[in-house]
Amino acid sequence: MSATTETIKLPVGEITVSRKGTGPQLLLLHGGGGSIADHPVVDKLAEKFEVIAPSHPGFNGTKIPDHFDGMPELVHFYLDVLDALKIDNAVLMGISMGGWLAAELASINCARFSKVILVDAVGVKIGGPTDRDIVDVFGIPPDEAAKLMYHDPANARDMSTLSDEALAAVAGNRTALGLYTWEPYMHNPKLPQRLHRVTAPTLFLWGESDGLVTTDYGKAYAALIPVQNLWQFQKLDIRLTQNRQSAS
Amino acid sequence: MRTYWFTEDAYHNLPPQDEYESIRVNLPNSNFDPERGHELYNWYLDMWCMAESYGLDLMNNEHHQTATCMVPAAPLMMSILARETSKARLLLLGNPIANRRNPVRVAEEMAMIDVISKGRLECGFVRGVPYEAAPANRTAHRGSQRMWEAHDMIMKAWTTHDGPFNFEGRWFQGRQINIWPRPYQQPAPPVWITMGGRASTTPVAQHKHVGAVFLAGYPRIREIFDGYREDYLKMHGEHAPFDRLAYLGLVFVGENEAKAREGAEKLLWYMSANKVPGYWSNPPGYHPPHISAQIMKGARGGAGIPLTASLDDQMARGNVFAGTPDQVYEQIKSFWEYSGGFGNMLMMGQAGFVTHEETESSMKLYSEEVFPRLKELEASTTPAEAWEKSKAMKQRDNVPLDGFALEFVR
Numbered sequence: 001m002s003a004t005t006e007t008i009k010l011p012v013g014e015i016t017v018s019r020k021g022t023g024p025q026l027l028l029l030h031g032g033g034g035s036i037a038d039h040p041v042v043d044k045l046a047e048k049f050e051v052i053a054p055s056h057p058g059f060n061g062t063k064i065p066d067h068f069d070g071m072p073e074l075v076h077f078y079l080d081v082l083d084a085l086k087i088d089n090a091v092l093m094g095i096s097m098g099g100w101l102a103a104e105l106a107s108i109n110c111a112r113f114s115k116v117i118l119v120d121a122v123g124v125k126i127g128g129p130t131d132r133d134i135v136d137v138f139g140i141p142p143d144e145a146a147k148l149m150y151h152d153p154a155n156a157r158d159m160s161t162l163s164d165e166a167l168a169a170v171a172g173n174r175t176a177l178g179l180y181t182w183e184p185y186m187h188n189p190k191l192p193q194r195l196h197r198v199t200a201p202t203l204f205l206w207g208e209s210d211g212l213v214t215t216d217y218g219k220a221y222a223a224l225i226p227v228q229n230l231w232q233f234q235k236l237d238i239r240l241t242q243n244r245q246s247a248s
Numbered sequence: 249m250r251t252y253w254f255t256e257d258a259y260h261n262l263p264p265q266d267e268y269e270s271i272r273v274n275l276p277n278s279n280f281d282p283e284r285g286h287e288l289y290n291w292y293l294d295m296w297c298m299a300e301s302y303g304l305d306l307m308n309n310e311h312h313q314t315a316t317c318m319v320p321a322a323p324l325m326m327s328i329l330a331r332e333t334s335k336a337r338l339l340l341l342g343n344p345i346a347n348r349r350n351p352v353r354v355a356e357e358m359a360m361i362d363v364i365s366k367g368r369l370e371c372g373f374v375r376g377v378p379y380e381a382a383p384a385n386r387t388a389h390r391g392s393q394r395m396w397e398a399h400d401m402i403m404k405a406w407t408t409h410d411g412p413f414n415f416e417g418r419w420f421q422g423r424q425i426n427i428w429p430r431p432y433q434q435p436a437p438p439v440w441i442t443m444g445g446r447a448s449t450t451p452v453a454q455h456k457h458v459g460a461v462f463l464a465g466y467p468r469i470r471e472i473f474d475g476y477r478e479d480y481l482k483m484h485g486e487h488a489p490f491d492r493l494a495y496l497g498l499v500f501v502g503e504n505e506a507k508a509r510e511g512a513e514k515l516l517w518y519m520s521a522n523k524v525p526g527y528w529s530n531p532p533g534y535h536p537p538h539i540s541a542q543i544m545k546g547a548r549g550g551a552g553i554p555l556t557a558s559l560d561d562q563m564a565r566g567n568v569f570a571g572t573p574d575q576v577y578e579q580i581k582s583f584w585e586y587s588g589g590f591g592n593m594l595m596m597g598q599a600g601f602v603t604h605e606e607t608e609s610s611m612k613l614y615s616e617e618v619f620p621r622l623k624e625l626e627a628s629t630t631p632a633e634a635w636e637k638s639k640a641m642k643q644r645d646n647v648p649l650d651g652f653a654l655e656f657v658r
Contacts, residue, residue, distance in 0.1 A: 069390070069418075139274075139382060141527055142544050159544060171540035175389075178532020182387035 001043045003053075010080045013065040017054045017085065021046025024114070027087055028053040031096030031120075032137070032177035033149075034169070035060050052085055056101070058176025061169065071180045071188065075104045082112055092200075093117040096212070097181060100188070106202075107194035116202040118221070120210050122186040124195075126220040134186045135212050138178060142170075148211030195224045202227060249591055249626040251619055252307035252339045252370075253299035253611065254496070255598035256518065257292045257325070259285065259315040265523055272314040272379045273528045279315065288318060293325070295598060295607060297332055302615040305337040307594055309372075310344070312383035316522060323357040330365035338365055341440055341460060341594075342372025345398035346391040347384035351420050352427065354398070355405035359431040367432035372440035372460070373399055379524060381531035389533030394419050396451060399439075401425075406436040440494065446475040453479035453488065460494040460594065465565035466644040469495070469587045477588065477635055487631040490591030495583075498568040499595045500602075501576050501613040511610055512559055512570035517600025519562070573617035580618070581625055588638035589631060593622065 003020040018037035026049035030036050037053040045051050056074060058064040067073060078101065081087075092113040094102025099121020106116050127133050137145040147153035162170065202225050206218040261284055262268070268275055296306045306329060310322035319325050326340050338361065343354050362369040375395045381388045397417045404415055405427045414423040431437050440458040443449050449472060452459040459476045461469060473493055480488035498515045502508025530543040562568040566586075569579040584590065595614065598607045629637075 070387070138527060138531060141525065164538075164541065167541040167545060168537045171544055172537040174544075175532045175537060175540065178387060179389050182389075182532070183385055 001046055003037055003042075005037075008084050010077070010084055012067070012080070013057060013063075013077060015054050015057070015077075015081050015084070016060065016062050017052060019053070020051045021049055023049045025049065025087060025090035026051050027082075027085070027090045027092050027113075029092070029094035029098030029101050030056065030059070031094075031098050032173065032181070034173040036095070049091065052087075052090075054081060054085075056098070056176065056180070058179060059173050061172060064176065064179060068179065070182070071100070071104070074101060074180055075108070078105055079108070087112050089114045091115045091117065093119065094121060095119040096122060097177060097186070099123060100186070100191075103191060103195065103198065104188065106198040106200065107191065108197070110197060110199045113200045116198060116200050117205060118202065119205045120207055120213060120218070121204075121221065122181075122213055123188060124191050124221055124224065125184070125187045125189060126217050133213065133217055136185065137212065138182075142174070151207060151209040192224050196226050198225045199227055249490070249593065249619075249623045250337065251304050251593045251595050251614070251622075252337070252494075253296070253304040254307040254309075254594055254596045255292055255295060255607075256309065256311075256316060256596070257288070257318045258517070258521070258600055259288060259318045260517065260521070260600045262315055262521075265521070268523075270525050270528060271316055271521055271523045272311075273382050273524075274313075275315055285318060289325075291604065292318075293328060293332065295604070296329055296336075298608060299597075299611060300333045300336040302611050303619070304595070304611070304615055305339065305370075306333065307339040307341055309341055311377070312380060314379070316518075323361060326369075327357075327361050327364065330361045330368070333365075333368075336368065337370050338368045339370040339440065339594075340372055341370075342374040342442065344376035344380060344384070345373050345402070346375045346395040347380055347386040348398065351398035351401040352405055352422055352425055355402040356427050356429075358402070358437065359406065359427060359429050362431040362433055362437050363429050365432075367437075369431070369433070369437040370440060370458075371437045372442070373402075374442050378531050378534040379528045381534060382528060387533055388531040391534065392448070399441075403436060403439075406431050443472050443476065446471050448472075449475035450479045452476060453492075454483055456480070456484065456492065458492055458494055458592065460496065460592070462496040462594075463567045464495075465567045466583070466586060467565065469566065469583070470638065470643070473587050473590070474635075474638075477631075487635070490589050490626055490631055490634075493590035494592035494594055495587065495590050496594035496596060497566065497580075497583075498562070498570075498599070499576065499580075499593075499597055499610070499614060500568075500570045500606075501573055501610045501618060502571070503609070503613065505571055505575070507609075508571045508575070509559065511602060511606050512563075512568055514602045514606070515568070515570075515596070515599050516559060516562065517602075518596065519557075521600060573613050576614070577618045577621045580622060584622070584625060585634070586638060586641055586644065589626065589629070589634035591626060 001020055003018040005018045007014050007016045026045055028051055035055045042051050055062050090113055092102050099118040100123030103123050106113055122134055143159050146156040150156050204218055204222045206215050299306055308322050308325050310319045311317035312320045322340050326338055329338055345351055348354055358371050375391045397419055401415045401420050405425050412424040412426040440460050441452045443452055443459045443461055453476050461472050464472055477488050500508055500511040500515050502511055526543045530540050566583045569576050597611055
């Protein structure tokens with residue numbers, strides 16, 4: 001299924017968005033690996049939804065606005081994105097870092113969203129100060145980090161086989177991920193006190209083999225959202241990284 | 249010409265390199281024996297005092313969570329030296345202010361050292377090497393911009409004497425800033441900033457700060473020094489004095505060539521011991537994506553130093569000056585003329601397993617037989633003449649750094 005891609009000017013900065021399919025809106029917020037608009041799972045979603053898949057600034061070769069220092073700027077930037085894309089009664093789906101972004105947006109104003117789906121989301125601190133809730137992906141070799149994100153590690157990209165161009169794209173995405181998640185690492189200490197505002201039915205979708213954030217983390221995260229959520233475990237290649245065929 | 253004697257205060261008594269993954273960030277401190285540490289700290293302090301006795305100035309620095317440098321707080325070592333010495337200029341190069349949470353604290357510490365030492369502080373500011381991002385837990389993004397904002401805050405704190413002011417920047421804020429003490433040197437201690445590439449020279453030249461370059465060697469020194477000189481001339485309408493530029497190299501002088509080589513080989517520990525996996529060298533936001541990609545691909549280090557190169561290679565690059573006094577003078581003279589001249593030689597004179605006796609012997613030979621000739625060399629020409637002479641020399645590109653450039657040795 002072919003996607004249309006456009007770059008939309010915003011009051012501050014711009015956003016590149018891919019769209020696929022027709023039906024109710026589904027806003028898909030990607031994780032640290034970059035846009036998954038070409039992933040087969042999006043084709044599946046596009047059979048029932050208009051899948052709207054923006055690239056967060058800095059990912060997929062896009063520019064990071066000069067005033068960005070971290071996730072708070074991205075969240076507020078997305079308020080403009082929601083306006084520009086006329087998001088209304090949409091399913092909000094966020095994966096990993098995009099799940100964090102989705103939780104932030106839904107906690108600011110859930111009126112635009114009919115449902116929320118958080119896939120292996122980060123964004124909250126569950127344990128105590130010395131509990132490493134979320135693996136430090138910047139403190140291990142990138143190929144090891146990639147393997148944590150797949151049910152079958154063999155599906156992880158082999159960095160050594162990538163072209164210089166492809167590797168620079170991976171590096172660019174890693175740079176953007178670092179900007180949004182470095183400190184506090186992959187979470188917002190204030191978010192748990194805001195999640196009561198997520199009033200749409202929320203589905204937590206977790207890969208049981210997730211090596212980055214465990215299912216226990218996912219369960220504790222889910223408990224912070226009052227509108228009781230459905231809860232599924234699947235053998236999921238959680239990071240849904242570009243061009244992988246094995247999401248199931 | 250001044251020479252600042254430097255050791256990075258290594259804790260070099262480590263297990264074999266193949267028994268640990270990284271000398272930086274995650275090497276467990278069970279490898280640090282406090283008894284040995286006590287000896288080493290005091291030994292390094294003694295060496296600096298010895299350097300002063302040979303007429304040299306002193307340089308120290310800091311790094312964190314690493315055996316390459318036992319000093320996580322350069323101001324602590326420098327404050328001891330402020331008391332223990334009486335003549336030497338004290339160069340702290342530098343305070344990693346992109347990673348520091350509170351620049352006002354840095355302004356206070358530096359002012360205090362300046363007062364204790366009666367105005368002998370030379371105050372360096374650096375962005376910090378990439379391996380500092382994890383220990384500092386500070387994002388590497390916009391590190392240079394953060395460094396300059398902290399710099400502005402510190403300069404304002406040093407030079408404001410009529411009570412509190414406010415500084416409300418993007419990253420650093422204070423609204424009742426009024427440091428006690430103020431610096432001894434007026435209006436402020438001399439400031440040094442490290443320069444890693446052409447892009448970094450402009451603000452340094454603009455402020456007339458000293459621009460210091462570490463180990464750029466023949467391949468890159470002119471790009472950086474010329475950049476500084478061009479900026480300085482354009483902004484200030486005069487040539488940058490020699491004392492505005494500094495170069496750090498490894499220096500070992502022996503009474504004969506064999507002893508010099510033996511000492512220099514030991515000095516190379518500084519490079520060969522720097523075992524660091526790519527992910528510590530490559531925090532997101534430090535390098536542009538194409539460099540980051542090369543490191544991800546497995547290029548060594550990320551510091552740009554050809555860590556595995558031989559002594560001869562390092563000497564050919566202009567990173568190491570080693571030999572008899574005559575030879576070392578000729579090597580530094582060659583580099584000095586090629587570079588267009590600089591007024592500050594930063595001499596890494598001790599590293600790793602170089603002994604006290606070897607260090608002193610090299611230091612003495614340098615100060616008595618090399619340094620006086622370097623002073624004459626500088627006095628024999630002008631910055632404008634030296635620059636012209638340099639421009640007439642062909643680029644030495646037969647000694648490329650492997651992989652990528654030296655943007656990052658700070």
